[in-house]
Amino acid sequence: MRKTALLFLLFTFLSCNPFNENKVLKYKEDLNNLVSKFEKYDDGIYDRDEFDEFIIDDIDQLDIDLVVKNGNKKNSDY
Numbered sequence: 001m002r003k004t005a006l007l008f009l010l011f012t013f014l015s016c017n018p019f020n021e022n023k024v025l026k027y028k029e030d031l032n033n034l035v036s037k038f039e040k041y042d043d044g045i046y047d048r049d050e051f052d053e054f055i056i057d058d059i060d061q062l063d064i065d066l067v068v069k070n071g072n073k074k075n076s077d078y
Contacts, residue, residue: 027062034058043069 037055046067051059059067 030062038069041069
């Protein structure tokens, strides 16, 4: 019984994945538009109040809390 409950819990968490391909790709155009606006900013970690008002509107619309600009470098921490 305990193994069945754990298995059920595992499947529940897997079905609630917020990074599901369909959920991310639904906002692909909006995310690409937002990324194009970050060209004038240096690499770094930015809180939402550190951007101009046009970017803040897009960030609010997409419900983003923190932005990490890392250029073309790969970073496994983010």
